[in-house]
Amino acid sequence: xxxxxxxxxxxxxxxxxxxxxxxxxxxxxxxxxxxxxxxxxxxxxxxxxxxxxxxxxxxxxxxxxxxxxxxxxxxxxxxxxxxxxxxxxxxxxxxxxxxxxxxxxxxxxxxxxxxxxxxxxxxxxxxxxxxxxxxxxxxxxxxxxxxxxxxxxxxxxxxxxxxxxxxxxxxxxxxxxxxxxxxxxxxxxxxxxxxxxxxxxxxxxxxxxxxxxxxxxxxxxxxxxxxxxxxxxxxxxxxxxxxxxxxxxxxxxxxxxxxxxxxxxxxxxxxxxxxxxxxxxxxxxxxxx
Numbered sequence: 572x573x574x575x576x577x578x579x580x581x582x583x584x585x586x587x588x589x590x591x592x593x594x595x596x597x598x599x600x601x602x603x604x605x606x607x608x609x610x611x612x613x614x615x616x617x618x619x620x621x622x623x624x625x626x627x628x629x630x631x632x633x634x635x636x637x638x639x640x641x642x643x644x645x646x647x648x649x650x651x652x653x654x655x656x657x658x659x660x661x662x663x664x665x666x667x668x669x670x671x672x673x674x675x676x677x678x679x680x681x682x683x684x685x686x687x688x689x690x691x692x693x694x695x696x697x698x699x700x701x702x703x704x705x706x707x708x709x710x711x712x713x714x715x716x717x718x719x720x721x722x723x724x725x726x727x728x729x730x731x732x733x734x735x736x737x738x739x740x741x742x743x744x745x746x747x748x749x750x751x752x753x754x755x756x757x758x759x760x761x762x763x764x765x766x767x768x769x770x771x772x773x774x775x776x777x778x779x780x781x782x783x784x785x786x787x788x789x790x791x792x793x794x795x796x797x798x799x800x801x802x803x804x805x806x807x808x809x810x811x812x813x814x815x816x817x818x819x820x821x822x823x824x825x826x827x828x829x830x831x832x833x834x835x836x837x838x839x840x841x842x843x844x845x846x847x848x849x850x851x852x853x854x855x856x857x858x859x860x
Contacts (some may be wrong), residue, residue, distance in 0.1 A: 582696060587651035587702070597742045597784050604785045605824070608643040616641050627719035640806070646720055647822055655721075658819035661729075661771065664856040665777060665816065666849045668724040668829055670714035673750075675845060678709050685713075685757065686750045695758045696779060696830070698736060698805070702766070705775055708835040712843065712855060715745060718826040724780065725851050726814035727831065729770035736764040736807040744786045745828045757781050757830065764791050765820070774837075774858065779830040780823065788824035817852055831855065 619642040621694055623629060623763040633654040638646040658665050674684040681703055682690040694703040743753055750756060761782040780789045791814035814820060836859030843855055
C-alpha cells in the first residue's frame with residue numbers, strides 16, 4: 572500500500588472526514604485559503620498544486636492554459652474550446668456544471684431531500700413562499716462539484732435571468748459525510764438564487780449555487796459585483812440577462828453544489844441517477860409535453 576492510498580483510506584472514514592473538514596474555524600480558514608490561493612509566488616503555487624493533486628484526482632488535460640499563476644488561477648480555470656459539447660435539443664434542459672449527482676426527485680409537500688432521511692423546506696432554501704409554490708410537484712436535481720472539477724457553470728437552456736437573491740451564511744463542507752450529519756445544510760450555507768425564464772414556452776427554472784468551505788465564493792458574469800455579491804447581508808436584485816444554452820453564467824471559487832429546480836411537468840432524464848458523474852451540456856431534464 573502506498574502512502575497516498577493509506578492516507579486516502581483514513582480520510583474516507585466518514586467520522587474523521589467530518590471532524591477534519593467541519594470541526595475547525597470554518598470561516599477563518601476559508602478566508603485564509605481564499606487569500607493564500609491567490610499568492611502568485613512560484614514556490615507557493617507549485618507547492619499548493621502538488622498538495623491539491625496529492626489529495627484529489629486532478630485532471631488538467633482539458634484546461635485551456637498549460638500553466639497557472641496561482642492555486643486560485645487553477646481552481647477557476649477555463650476549458651479548451653469544444654471540451655464540453657452541448658446537447659442542443661430544445662426539449663432538453665442540460666447540466667449547468669460538471670458534478671456528481673446527489674439527491675433528486677419530486678418536490679413533495681414543499682420538501683426536498685438533502686440525503687435519504689434528511690428533508691428540508693424549499694421555502695427556506697429560496698427565502699420566499701411564492702417562489703417555492705412555483706415548484707410544487709416539480710422536480711429537482713442536486714449537483715455536487717468536487718474540488719478538482721471544472722468550477723464554471725453554464726446556462727441549462729436558452730433563458731433570461733430575471734432576478735438574483737443572495738443569502739449570507741455558513742461554509743459547511745457539502746460532501747456526503749457532512750450532508751448526513753448537518754440538517755438543512757443548503758439552507759445554512761451562503762447561496763444565491765438565480766431565477767430564470769426559458770425561451771419559448773416561458774417556463775421558470777431556478778438555479779441555487781451553494782458555497783462551501785475553503786475558497787467559498789459564487790461569482791456571476793452578468794451581475795455587477797460592486798453592486799451585487801460584494802454587498803453584505805441578504806438582498807435581491809432584478810436582472811435582464813439573456814443566455815444561450817451552454818453559455819457561461821458564472822463560477823465557484825472552489826467545489827460546491829448547484830440545485831436545479833423545475834416546475835411541475837418537467838421530468839428527469841432517464842440517464843440521470845444518483846451517484847453518477849455528469850458534465851456540462853449533458854441531458855438533465857425533459858421539458859413538458
